[in-house]
Amino acid sequence: MEALVEVCEPAEVRIEFALNCKCRATVRIRSLTQTTPVAFKIQTSSPNKFLVNPPSGLIQPLSSATFQVILKPQSHLPHSYPRSPSDRFLVKTAEFCANSSCSTHPESINSWFASRPYGFKTLDIKLKVAFVGPILLNDAVTRGDLDAVRNLIKRQRSMLAELSPTQAETLLGAATKLLNPDDMVHLLLEAGLRIIPNPNNAPDQVHVADTNTNINEGEEIFEASRNGHVAEVESLLRRCGGSVKYRDQYGLTAVHAAAFKGHKDVLMVLSELSDLDLECEDREGHVPLHMAVESGDVGTVKVLVEKGVNLNAVNKRGATPLYMAKIWGYDDICQLLVSRGALYSLTSTSG
Template sequence: MMDRLLAIEPNELTIHFEAGRKSSGLLHVRNLMHTMPVAFKVQTTAPKKYVAKPSTGIIPPLGVTTVEITSSLRSELPEDYPFTSDKLIVKSVLVPGDSAHQDCISSEWFSSKKKQVFTDAGLKIMMVGGGILRSLVSAASMEYVREVLERDVDVNSVDELGNTAMHIAISKRRPEMVQLLMEFGCNLERANKSGYTALHEAAMVGDALVTELLLNRGASIDARTPSGHTAIHHAVGRGHLEVVRILLEKGADINATSKDGKSALYIAAVNGDRKVMKLLMENGADVEARGPDGSTALHKAAAGGQLAMVMLLLTWGAEVDVLNCEGKTPYNLAAASGHENLYDMLKMGNMFRSAARRGDLKTVRQFLSQGAQVNGQDQHGWTALHCAAFKGHTEIVSYLIEKKADVESVDEEGYTPLHCATEAGRKDIVQLLISKGVDLDVKMKHGFTALQIASSLNSPSLTRILSEGRARRLVSESVRGSMSASNQKDTALVQKIRSSRIPSISKLSVQYRCATVA
C-alpha cells in the first residue's frame, strides 16, 4: 500500500531572513504517481507568520511544482532561530476522476474524514541570514553557525555599523569562530563604517591568538583606517604588549604615523606605557619621532612626570634639548608641570655631573646651591660621586660626601663609587671612601668586589689598601662584637680578650690577601 503521493524537497524549509526585506524559501513538490494527477495543500502551524504561493494546486503525473513560502516582514530577529518551533504541513490527495481537468480545488478533497488523504507534517522551518549569522556568532553557537553558513548565507554581510560576523567574533574573543568564518571564505580586509578591518579589531581587543591567525591567513598588517592608524597603533594605544610583539615579529611598520602624525612610540609615551615603549625601542622605533605638536616621546614622558620612562628614553639616546612647536624642551614641560624629580635628569643633573667629571668644584657648588640633587642619577645610574671618583677628583669627592652624597649608590651594573675608583686606579679616592665607611664586600652584578677588581688589574698598592681597609673593619667589628657579648661590664677584661685573641692588623691583612689570591 502506498504511504505517500508526493516527494518534498528539501526536507527542511530554509527561509533567508533579512530584517526589513522579503524573506522566503522554496519547496519543490513532486508527484510520485505515474498515471494519476495529485492535488496538494500547504499549511503551517503559524498561518499569520507565513504565506504559501500557491497554497494549493494539482500536479500532473510525475510533475513538479515549486511553492514559495514567504514570512511576514520583521524589523527584528525572529523569536527563535535558526530552527523555529513552527512546522510546515503538506497534504495530498489523488484527484477524483471526474475532476482531473478542473482548475478549482475543493476543500472537501482534504477533509480529515477522507481516508485517501496523505499528510506530510512536521517539516522544520530554518531561518537563516546575515543578521541571524551575526547573532549566532555573538552567542558562540558554533554548531548552528556552521549550519547557517552551509545554507549559502553571505559570510560578509554587515549590520548597520558595517560589522561583519568576523568583526563580531573578534570583539567577543572567539578564535574558534574566527577559524570557522575563515573556512567559509570571509573577507579579512572588509572594513566596517569606522574603517576597521578584522586585524584592527584584534589589535584593539588585544587577542594575540586571533592576531596571529589573521596574519597567517594573509591579513594586511599595515592596513590603515581613515585616520591613518594601523593595527600597531591600536595595539600600542591599548597597551596590548603581546599583540605588539606579534605585529613587530610579522613585519609591521614600527614608525608608521597616523594622519595627525602620531607614531606608535609617541602613543606609548602619551599613555605612560614603559613596557610597550621599551619593546618598540628594542625593535628600532625612532626615538626622535615627532607628534602633532612637534613633541617627541621624551617631551610627553617629561610632561607626565614619568621618571622611569624618561630614564629609558635617555638610555636609548633621546635628545634632551630638542624643541617642540612651542619652543619647549622636555625640561621646560617637566618644570611647567611641577615634576621636580625630573629636573636633575633633564637639565641640571647632566651639567652637575659633567662638572664633577671635569673636576670643576666651583660649578659643582653652584649647581648644588641651585637645587641639583646630590644623588641624582643619569640614565645609566651614575651619580656625580661616581663621575668624580672615576676621574680621581679627590676634592670634589670629599665635598660631595660632605653634602651627603650616597657612598653606596649603585649604577645599573651594580658599580658603587668604590668600584669606579678602583677600576680607574684612583688610590686617594679609594682610601677616602674607605675612611668614610663604605662596604668593602659589596659586589657588582658580575659578582666582583673592589678587592677582586684590584687583584685582576694586578695593582699591588690598591690590593693592599683594600685588604688593610677590610682588615681594620674586621678588627673593629670583632671589638664591637666582644663588647656586646660582655654587655660592656668590664672594659679592661674586653681589652685583655682583644689582645689575647685578635692578631695584629698587619698579620690579619696578610692572611686576608693570601686567602683572596688563593
C-alpha cells in the first residue's frame, strides 16, 4: 500500500540541544491523499525523555500538519550525536473513516486508533532523532571527532557563520589544541568559521561607506538578502540606485549572504540591480560561489554559474568550489560544476 503522508525536510526529529532546559523540534507531515482525511498518532521509544504535542491528529486531504517534540531538560550531553540510536519516533497513519459527528480533537483521534479492531493495519513512518547545536559542536571539536563535526555542520549549515566572535575564537582555539589540529582547523574554516582579524594587523576597515551609499541602507540590504526577502531587496536597491558598498565584519557582501543561505531569487535581483561584484572575496578569500556550494542548493550554484563567474576560484586555503562540493558530498553540485569545466584542485596553505 502506498504511503498516506510524507515527512517534510528535514526527514528526522532535529533538536538543537542545550543543557538543563527544554529543547524543541517541529516536524511537519503532509497528506498524500486527495479525498480522504488521514489520522496520525505519534509514538516514541523514549517516553520518559520526550513529550509530543499533539500526540495525534487529523490531516485533511493534500494538507499538512505539525507536531512538536519536546526534549525534557537534560543534565548531560547525549551519549551519541548527531544521531541518537536509542531515540526513535513512529508516525502511525490510517485513513480516517468515521461518521461526521466524530470529534477531530487529538484525544478523540487517539481513542479512534485504540478502538480499531484486531488486525487493523496502519502505515507507519519511522523517524530518527538528531541532536545539533553549538554546545555539541564545541564538544566534538574538543574531542577531535571529525565525523561528528562534519555531520553537525551538514545539519546546521549556518551555525558557524552565526557564532559570535568570542564563540568562533573559542572554537578555533579548541581545534588548535588537538594533537593533530590541521584537519579540524581546515574543516571549520572551509565550513564557514569566521575569525575577525586583530585591528592592529588589519588597518583597513571592513565596514565601508562612501558618498553614494548610506551605511545603514547597505546593512539593510545585507540583512534582507540573508533573510531571503526578495521584494525588500529590490525596493532598497532601487532606492539607493543599486550602489552597495557594505560589508560585514567578515568581509561578506549581500551576494555572499544570499548565496550562503541558498536564496537564488535574491541573487538574481542583486546581480541585475546592484553594482556588487559576483566574484568579490571575503577576508578568507571566499567568493559567492564558494558560499553557494556551502548552502548545498544546486539552484543557487546554477544562478552564479549561468552568470559566468570563475568556477575555479580559490580561497586563501587553496580550495575550489568543486573541492568543497566533493568534501560535503553534494553530488548534484559536483556534476553541475564538472559539466561546466570546473577543476578539482587544492593547494593547502595550512601548516
